[in-house]
Amino acid sequence: MEPESKPKGKMRTGYTTGTCATAGAKAGVLAILNQEKMGFIDVTLPKKSKIQIRIEGCMFGKDYASCFVVKDGGDDPDVTHGAEIHTSVSITDNAGKIEIDGGEGVGRVTKPGLGLEVGSAAINPTPKKMITENILEIAQDILEKNGIKVLVSVPKGRELAPKTDNPRLGILGGISILGTSGIVMPYSTASFAASIRQSIDVTVAMGNDTVVLTTGGRSEDFARKIVDLPDHCFVQMGDFSGYTVQQCAKKGIRKAYVAGFIGKLTKMGMGVKQTHVKGSKVDMEFLAEVAQRCDMPDDTVSEIRKANTARHVYEIVSDKNAGSGYFDLVCSKVYDQLRKHSEEKFDIDVIMFDFDGNTIGRFPKQ
Secondary structure (H helix, E strand, O other): OOOOOOOOOOOOOEEOHHHHHHHHHHHHHHHHHHOOOOOEEEEEOOOOOEEEEEOOEEEEOOOEEEEEEEOOOOOOOOOOOOOEEEEEEEEEOOOOOEEEEEOOEEOEEOOOOOOOOOOOEOEOHHHHHHHHHHHHHHOHHHHHHOEEEEEEEOOOHHHHHHHOOHHHHOEEOEEOEOOOOOEEOOOOHHHHHHHHHHHHHHHHHOOOOEEEEEOOHHHHHHHHOOOOOOHHHEEEOOOOHHHHHHHHHHOOOOEEEEEEOHHHHHHHHOOOOOOOOOOOOOOHHHHHHHHHHOOOOHHHHHHHHOOOOHHHHHHHHHHOOOOOOHHHHHHHHHHHHHHHHOOOOOEEEEEEEOOOOOEEEEEOOO
């Protein structure tokens, strides 16, 4: 069945909480340097393009500033749409150091498995890197003698948090500061499905019968390093794995590489055809059963069953050096499900990456 149709027309992008915090931090530093309020700020995004962000409020002194941005989710608004993201900046005596922390309304991490230290503010690595890099663009003179402390807060974060997955993930007291690209792409089911069909059509029209299906930009970048095919053979299927392999079968594809990380691949292995985070969750019982099939010790199986996220499972398995065969078996589950969705009309090669791009699982084995 095709994904549900949505209204036609170009949808508006938005920007992430991470971009908001970065804009506030950069505006704060410029306010201190220039001793004037900032109205708009050009933020450099992770892929080095720029976006202009409006600063809604700005206060400053000689060595302190506080600015805020109103989050705009574009045509994919979530619970943080319209929230004020405040960033305060202060000059410190720690020469050359940029410190980033969360204040009121930014959650604190209480469970492992999120790629953040337990006890730290829920500010993801990409927003931290964006804040640091944008400050470095303008603050070299300050950093020669002093440091800069950045504190991100969300006045309504505590009341917004229960409407997110944060309580379940063990992020308490507020929302997370998120973003991998800095931009919120509109989650239009129909337009995404049309893009998938078009990508496969181009592959076939160019005389190729092999595609590389990835869950996003990072997994595509990693896949390009190990699969040597022309650009037009790479298709970002996002969350629509079932729909994509059905289209591949319909359009005569002979082989598909399917590449991703443990979270999305686990959902595929569970038989979830549409893996958007809002619509499905990783079943830890499923991953525990995989561990049992690998003859892992009972205490490891129990730890996996109680894990917080799929990434947490990856850390558990890796820390115990028990990964040999485990991630391959998860990939085999994905293989079985996708072969079924595709009516076994073409070959499938499933590849799982760790978060640094190393191949940790593959099925069939090469």
